[in-house]
Amino acid sequence: MTTQEQLQQFQELAQQLRVDSIRSTTVAGSGHPTSSMSPADLMAVLLSKYLHYDFNRPHDPNNDRLILSKGHAAPLLYAMYKAAGVISDQQLLSLRQFGSPLEGHPTPVLPFVDVATGSLGQGLPIGVGLALAGKYLDQLPYHVWVLLGDSETAEGSVWEAFDHAAHYGLDNLIAIIDVNRLGQRGQTELGWNTQAYANRARAFGWQAIEIDGHNLQEIDQAYSAALAVADRPTVIIARTKKGKGVATLEDLGGWHGKALKREDEKKAIAELGGERHITISVEKPEDPGQPASTGNAQPLQLPTYQKDAQVATRRAYGDALKALGAARPDVVVLDAEVSNSTYAEDFAEAYPERYFEMFIAEQQMVAAAVGLQIRKYKPFASTFAAFLTRAYDFVRMAAISRANIKLVGSHAGVSIGQDGPSQMGLEDLAAFQAVWGSTVLYPSDANQTAKLVGQMSDRHGVVYLRTTRESTPVIYGVDEQFPIGGSKVVRSSDRDQATVIAAGITLHEALKACDRLQNEGITVRLIDAYSVKPIDVQTLHQAARDTNGNLVVVEDHWIEGGLGAAVLDTFAGRGYPPHYHGPQLRLIKLAVRDMPGSGTPEELLHAANIDADAIVEAVKSQVRQPIGASA
Numbered sequence: 055m056t057t058q059e060q061l062q063q064f065q066e067l068a069q070q071l072r073v074d075s076i077r078s079t080t081v082a083g084s085g086h087p088t089s090s091m092s093p094a095d096l097m098a099v100l101l102s103k104y105l106h107y108d109f110n111r112p113h114d115p116n117n118d119r120l121i122l123s124k125g126h127a128a129p130l131l132y133a134m135y136k137a138a139g140v141i142s143d144q145q146l147l148s149l150r151q152f153g154s155p156l157e158g159h160p161t162p163v164l165p166f167v168d169v170a171t172g173s174l175g176q177g178l179p180i181g182v183g184l185a186l187a188g189k190y191l192d193q194l195p196y197h198v199w200v201l202l203g204d205s206e207t208a209e210g211s212v213w214e215a216f217d218h219a220a221h222y223g224l225d226n227l228i229a230i231i232d233v234n235r236l237g238q239r240g241q242t243e244l245g246w247n248t249q250a251y252a253n254r255a256r257a258f259g260w261q262a263i264e265i266d267g268h269n270l271q272e273i274d275q276a277y278s279a280a281l282a283v284a285d286r287p288t289v290i291i292a293r294t295k296k297g298k299g300v301a302t303l304e305d306l307g308g309w310h311g312k313a314l315k316r317e318d319e320k321k322a323i324a325e326l327g328g329e330r331h332i333t334i335s336v337e338k339p340e341d342p343g344q345p346a347s348t349g350n351a352q353p354l355q356l357p358t359y360q361k362d363a364q365v366a367t368r369r370a371y372g373d374a375l376k377a378l379g380a381a382r383p384d385v386v387v388l389d390a391e392v393s394n395s396t397y398a399e400d401f402a403e404a405y406p407e408r409y410f411e412m413f414i415a416e417q418q419m420v421a422a423a424v425g426l427q428i429r430k431y432k433p434f435a436s437t438f439a440a441f442l443t444r445a446y447d448f449v450r451m452a453a454i455s456r457a458n459i460k461l462v463g464s465h466a467g468v469s470i471g472q473d474g475p476s477q478m479g480l481e482d483l484a485a486f487q488a489v490w491g492s493t494v495l496y497p498s499d500a501n502q503t504a505k506l507v508g509q510m511s512d513r514h515g516v517v518y519l520r521t522t523r524e525s526t527p528v529i530y531g532v533d534e535q536f537p538i539g540g541s542k543v544v545r546s547s548d549r550d551q552a553t554v555i556a557a558g559i560t561l562h563e564a565l566k567a568c569d570r571l572q573n574e575g576i577t578v579r580l581i582d583a584y585s586v587k588p589i590d591v592q593t594l595h596q597a598a599r600d601t602n603g604n605l606v607v608v609e610d611h612w613i614e615g616g617l618g619a620a621v622l623d624t625f626a627g628r629g630y631p632p633h634y635h636g637p638q639l640r641l642i643k644l645a646v647r648d649m650p651g652s653g654t655p656e657e658l659l660h661a662a663n664i665d666a667d668a669i670v671e672a673v674k675s676q677v678r679q680p681i682g683a684s685a
Contacts, residue, residue, distance in 0.1 A: 072091045101334065252291055466610065539590060552676050
């Protein structure tokens with residue numbers, strides 16, 4: 055094929071992609087045709103010549119990866135799939151219809167989509183995770199291509215990705231910025247100033263190539279140059295026009311997110327040269343190889359701790375993570391520059407080739423974890439619980455991506471002490487419970503922590519483990535089991551008058567309270583609700599029946615949305631089996647209500663009314679005192 059013939063092929067495919075973007079959005083009555091039209095030339099060249107992908111084997115480790123970070127351009131992506139012959143024209147026209155896998159923004163319900171996009175600024179950070187897997191773990195020559203919109207470069211997460219990609223020398227990562235000048239409501243911050251984008255990228259250590267995004271020869275040359283770079287990532291900054299090819303749409307504001315009417319659709323398609331139904335053969339990976347092996351799986355030997363020893367659960371997390379690393383070569387660890395506090399440093403020292411420092415960039419850390427799990431690795435990402443809130447949108451999108459990631463938040467609650475409220479994770483249980491399909495765990499001692507960490511690697515979805523800063527007594531023996539979805543009845547008798555439900559640091563306060571109440575003739579059932587989600591419904595319902603509906607929930611968390619809310623939900627007819635049938639519920643929630651300050655852990659627990667004193671008082675308010683018992 056001559057160069058001219060190839061350019062003609064590119065041109066015809068680009069026009070097909072534009073036409074199909076218009077057709078699918080017009081049928082849907084909504085969508086983003088003009089945002090799909092501006093990068094059509096860029097994607098036509100990529101699909102025809104540079105993307106190496108076996109659509110019959112979408113999970114082949116040798117495949118290149120394409121992430122559509124500007125997820126609203128989904129019609130373009132689906133048009134590419136039609137051109138590749140993997141969806142039919144009829145399927146293309148099901149865009150945005152109920153039950154169709156061609157959703158308004160891409161999700162992995164399609165096997166060719168690795169991650170959900172649509173919340174802008176996430177594709178490139180996830181691409182960093184994929185590129186880390188390719189360069190350092192798989193050690194395979196695939197490339198990661200990410201198409202960004204110019205508007206989303208205002209997101210700080212994009213520049214976290216630029217920073218980390220350069221730091222790790224990710225020459226297998228190629229970003230393409232579609233600089234079409236127009237955002238949702240008008241011109242973007244930089245407009246068509248492609249030099250400003252290039253200067254910023256170069257300042258971060260990237261190779262930057264400025265091109266006319268509609269000049270097919272320039273696109274071809276830019277991709278070839280990007281693949282030749284061997285020491286840094288590349289960004290191609292392409293000046294384009296929104297709505298390219300249709301005079302009534304091209305570079306005009308007011309069309310963002312608007313589908314064409316039927317009569318306008320016909321004129322636009324005619325102007326683009328009419329419908330086409332080109333099918334191309336996408337090149338498969340050239341050199342099928344296997345991911346580099348980091349060893350064979352071994353029996354898991356978790357650390358154990360003697361009863362009554364004082365061990366922080368964060369310390370046990372670090373120990374268990376190192377043990378997991380020895381047993382599972384697919385476990386990788388990321389941390390946000392606090393590994394000497396989360397104790398992820400133990401894994402880093404033992405397995406440096408599977409540890410990635412994300413520095414103080416929590417959004418990039420979670421995004422990299424999502425990218426790594428695409429390649430079937432088991433990423434654990436840790437930082438202070440308070441700082442995971444910065445990455446919450448990435449966690450939310452990870453669930454939409456059906457991603458399997460493990461997140462660990464240390465230094466939770468007022469019990470961290472003198473550092474004060476800026477360091478206290480008090481929202482995390484509520485936040486992670488609200489994530490679709492999530493698992494939320496809150497261990498109270500070291501043996502329990504180790505057993506839960508051992509289960510996390512194979513748990514699907516977003517899994518969150520909350521750890522405590524303070525050293526606490528080991529209360530469970532090494533042979534105890536802690537299945538996810540279960541709980542532990544720590545104290546129980548057939549004469550229990552109330553039930554106290556706690557987890558983590560407050561379980562130890564509850565133990566003190568139970569001893570004091572026992573001395574006063576009040577017997578209390580104590581439940582360790584270490585699995586906050588899924589929670590042990592049956593045990594909670596049985597306790598309520600056995601203790602006349604008297605429940606006290608105590609937690610080191612804001613009163614909204616934490617353990618207390620999880621417990622209440624089990625009684626609220628929210629679809630939990632079995633349904634509760636028993637005495638009327640009288641539940642007291644002890645949780646943090648006022649803004650804490652600095653102080654010792656003991657002072658802060660007492661001030662928040664979540665210590666043993668508060669538990670004793672709450673139980674006494676529920677039960678009738680035996681004759682002669684002290685008030």
